Amino acid sequence: xxxxxxxxxxxxxxxxxxxxxxxxxxxxxxxxxxxxxxxxxxxxxxxxxxxxxxxxxxxxxxxxxxxxxxxxxxxxxxxxxxxxxxxxxxxxxxxxxxxxxxxxxxxxxxxxxxxxxxxxxxxxxxxxxxxxxxxxxxxxx
Amino acid sequence: xxxxxxxxxxxxxxxxxxxxxxxxxxxxxxxxxxxxxxxxxxxxxxxxxxxxxxxxxxxxxxxxxxxxxxxxxxxxxxxxxxxxxxxxxxxxxxxxxxxxxxxxxxxxxxxxxxxxxxxxxxxxxxxxxxxxxxxxxxxxx
Amino acid sequence: xxxxxxxxxxxxxxxxxxxxxxxxxxxxxxxxxxxxxxxxxxxxxxxxxxxxxxxxxxxxxxxxxxxxxxxxxxxxxxxxxxxxxxxxxxxxxxxxxxxxxxxxxxxxxxxxxxxxxxxxxxxxxxxxxxxxxxxxxxxxx
Amino acid sequence: xxxxxxxxxxxxxxxxxxxxxxxxxxxxxxxxxxxxxxxxxxxxxxxxxxxxxxxxxxxxxxxxxxxxxxxxxxxxxxxxxxxxxxxxxxxxxxxxxxxxxxxxxxxxxxxxxxxxxxxxxxxxxxxxxxxxxxxxxxxxx
Numbered sequence: 001x002x003x004x005x006x007x008x009x010x011x012x013x014x015x016x017x018x019x020x021x022x023x024x025x026x027x028x029x030x031x032x033x034x035x036x037x038x039x040x041x042x043x044x045x046x047x048x049x050x051x052x053x054x055x056x057x058x059x060x061x062x063x064x065x066x067x068x069x070x071x072x073x074x075x076x077x078x079x080x081x082x083x084x085x086x087x088x089x090x091x092x093x094x095x096x097x098x099x100x101x102x103x104x105x106x107x108x109x110x111x112x113x114x115x116x117x118x119x120x121x122x123x124x125x126x127x128x129x130x131x132x133x134x135x136x137x138x139x140x141x
Numbered sequence: 142x143x144x145x146x147x148x149x150x151x152x153x154x155x156x157x158x159x160x161x162x163x164x165x166x167x168x169x170x171x172x173x174x175x176x177x178x179x180x181x182x183x184x185x186x187x188x189x190x191x192x193x194x195x196x197x198x199x200x201x202x203x204x205x206x207x208x209x210x211x212x213x214x215x216x217x218x219x220x221x222x223x224x225x226x227x228x229x230x231x232x233x234x235x236x237x238x239x240x241x242x243x244x245x246x247x248x249x250x251x252x253x254x255x256x257x258x259x260x261x262x263x264x265x266x267x268x269x270x271x272x273x274x275x276x277x278x279x280x281x282x
Numbered sequence: 283x284x285x286x287x288x289x290x291x292x293x294x295x296x297x298x299x300x301x302x303x304x305x306x307x308x309x310x311x312x313x314x315x316x317x318x319x320x321x322x323x324x325x326x327x328x329x330x331x332x333x334x335x336x337x338x339x340x341x342x343x344x345x346x347x348x349x350x351x352x353x354x355x356x357x358x359x360x361x362x363x364x365x366x367x368x369x370x371x372x373x374x375x376x377x378x379x380x381x382x383x384x385x386x387x388x389x390x391x392x393x394x395x396x397x398x399x400x401x402x403x404x405x406x407x408x409x410x411x412x413x414x415x416x417x418x419x420x421x422x423x
Numbered sequence: 424x425x426x427x428x429x430x431x432x433x434x435x436x437x438x439x440x441x442x443x444x445x446x447x448x449x450x451x452x453x454x455x456x457x458x459x460x461x462x463x464x465x466x467x468x469x470x471x472x473x474x475x476x477x478x479x480x481x482x483x484x485x486x487x488x489x490x491x492x493x494x495x496x497x498x499x500x501x502x503x504x505x506x507x508x509x510x511x512x513x514x515x516x517x518x519x520x521x522x523x524x525x526x527x528x529x530x531x532x533x534x535x536x537x538x539x540x541x542x543x544x545x546x547x548x549x550x551x552x553x554x555x556x557x558x559x560x561x562x563x564x
Contacts, residue, residue: 003448012261016171020452025166025188047166053217057206057223062199068327069198075445084417086227086368086509088535090528105513112511112554114537116527128528131535133556135511224557227368227509229394229417231387243399246372246410253370253413255396257386269387272394274415276370276507301560304479307470317465329448338445339492339505347480364480368509 010034013070016076016078026062030070036103038070044096053091055119055129061087063099064132071101071135072111083110084136093119093129101132110137151175154211157219164165166207167203171211184216185237195233196260196270202228204240205256207271210240213277224251234260234270242273251278260266292316298360309346312352318385322351324326326378336374337401337411343369345381346414353383354393354418365392369415375401375411383414392419411414433457436493439501449485453493459526461493467519477515478542478552484510486522487555489537494524495534495559506533508557516542516552524555533560 010033015075017023017030024050031038040063042048042055050056069082115132151174159163160173167189173180181204183189183196191197210223242256256273292315299305299312314321322345324330324337331341332338351364383397397414433456440446440453449471455462463486465471465478473479492505524538538555 016192019192021188021190022200023191026199047162049162050159050164051157056161056203057210057226058167058199059163060202061202061206061226062197062230065198065202081233082230084227084229084366085198085202086225086556087202088225088556089223090530090533090535092222101270104554107513110513112513112551114554114556128535131527131537131556133509133511133537136491190296225507227361227415229387229415231392231394247418251372253372253410255413255415269394270398272386272415274368274370274396298474301474302471302479303472304482305473306488308481329444331440331444332446338443338485339488339508341445341482342450343484343488343508343510344479344481347484351480363515364512365510367480367484367513368507369484370507372502372507 007034013073017070019073023066026059028063028066031098032100033070036071036074037100038067039098039100040067040072041098042096045122046090054094055097056067057089060089060093060097060117060130063097063117064130065083067099067101067111067115068132068134069136071103075103076111076136076138079139080136081139083135085132087132091127091129094122095120097129105110110135148175154208154214158211163186167200169207170206173241174211175215177212177215178216179208180239180241181208182239183237195235196238198230201230201234201238201258201271203270204238204258208240208242208256209254209273209275209279212244212254216244216247217252217266217277217279221277222280224276224278226269226273228273230271231269232270235263236261250266251276287352289316295355298350303346308341310345310348313380314382315352316356318353318356319351319382322349322380324378333375336376337379342371342375342379342399342412344401345379346412349381349383349397350395350414350416353385353395353417355389357385358393358418361421362418363421365417365419367414369412369414370401371412373409373411374402377402379411380384392417403419427534430457436496440493445451446489449482451486451489455523456493457497459494459497460523461490461497462521462522462523463490465519478520479515480512483512483520483540486520486540487553490522490538491536491555491557491558494526494536498526498529499534499559499561502562503559504561504562506558508555510551510553510555514550514552517545518543520552521534533558
């Protein structure tokens with residue numbers, strides 16, 4: 001991965017990412033983009049919690065969905081749709097999260113992508129919060 | 142299903158649903174709750190879209206996640222965690238959506254739930270936008 | 283659903299089903315096919331068990347995979363590939379199983395299908411053993 | 424990973440694996456077991472194909488199911504059940520396959536595991552055929 005300044009594709013991806021109104025509502029950032037990998041960070045904000053004080057599962061699902069789509073975009077280009085995702089929730093998240101998606105393989109038409117969501121627990125230790133698997137396909141084929 | 146006024150469990154579920162800060166940020170409503178079924182409605186709002194003007198996949202995932210969790214709650218009670226969900230995106234959604242989740246079966250410890258997300262297309266016709274399958278398990282067993 | 287004798291499409295589907303060598307190895311039958319529904323039955327055979335005497339999860343996965351593919355075939359035709367499946371195992375199965383798949387929706391290119399696997403427990407009662415969700419897509423588009 | 428001869432746990436796992444009647448019917452081998460990883464190999468046999476001459480999706484699903492279960496067993500012990508799996512089929516497989524499963528994370532009660540299924544294509548090149556994600560949980564908790 002290279003920094004945004006070095007990589008025109010990262011800049012284009014950032015423009016697309018930041019032009020998503022829902023991403024603005026969540027307050028997420030695209031922190032990695034390139035060579036089959038994309039990472040989405042979601043800050044700890046009171047508006048993103050469920051009734052027990054943990055990050056809402058829907059926020060974790062958003063991060064996985066978006067990270068998988070952008071990771072697929074690094075190999076398939078920008079005209080893609082996410083066809084489906086599977087999510088396993090391992091632990092509740094009480095702090096900010098980072099969803100890092102990695103392309104496992106691709107054909108001309110689709111990419112299969114895995115995703116790990118990490119957070120920091122009460123002891124300041126990095127923990128795996130959730131995992132995801134998904135596919136994206138090129139539009140119009 | 143009975144109306145909220147007739148059903149104390151629906152009132153308790155609504156309190157839990159409406160006390161989720163993220164649900165407030167989305168602006169969703171719990172419109173059905175009881176006997177293995179729960180429905181979550183998300184209005185069409187500009188803040189919920191992605192860069193092409195469709196509802197963000199993360200919003201659909203939120204609705205599926207929450208509908209599955211509350212449907213499971215109708216048979217397992219309130220001390221549950223959603224263990225995982227699988228989502229298939231069939232069509233982009235350009236209007237409000239309703240995610241209706243139905244418990245397919247349950248043991249003492251877990252429930253398996255399916256979910257359909259419907260929207261209205263440009264011709265005013267009801268269309269299936271996405272489907273989901275998930276499980277919820279009782280906490281502490 | 284109509285019987286095999288009444289339905290040429292069912293006969294064509296049966297020929298395809300019965301020409302699968304792996305289906306012969308398992309000993310499965312296609313017992314329903316038509317109008318968005320397909321059912322696959324797997325008999326109770328000692329060769330299909332795992333080490334604890336229950337039906338192997340892989341046999342259940344086979345039945346779900348095949349039922350989903352054939353159900354999709356009732357709406358998309360025969361030139362299809364199963365793109366993915368998600369399986370939830372709810373209970374071990376100790377007897378024969380029937381996997382019944384139902385198309386939930388379809389576009390011109392793909393169908394999304396759900397599947398329920400039922401068995402009979404020790405008390406002779408019908409029980410839900412597993413559920414599945416999957417998609418099939420038309421080849422060459 | 425260590426070899427079978429060096430590792431009593433691998434020998435115990437092999438006994439369990441080889442005592443599965445369905446594994447005998449398939450003709451599969453457990454070729455890796457230890458430290459969060461398990462690999463299942465399935466030979467190319469005519470009995471395992473579907474009607475177009477490719478490996479049946481149900482065989483791939485079996486390999487993913489079993490590899491995920493045994494990988495989870497390296498961290499959770501032998502009293503486990505596979506709770507669910509999600510499979511993405513990327514390409515048809517025309518030769519033998521190896522499903523390699525890796526534990527991504529675990530709590531005291533469950534493990535989340537990813538799996539890659541590789542094969543060899545007509546040009547003798549290693550290709551990714553399918554991927555899987557699954558969870559296993561300890562029995563009786």
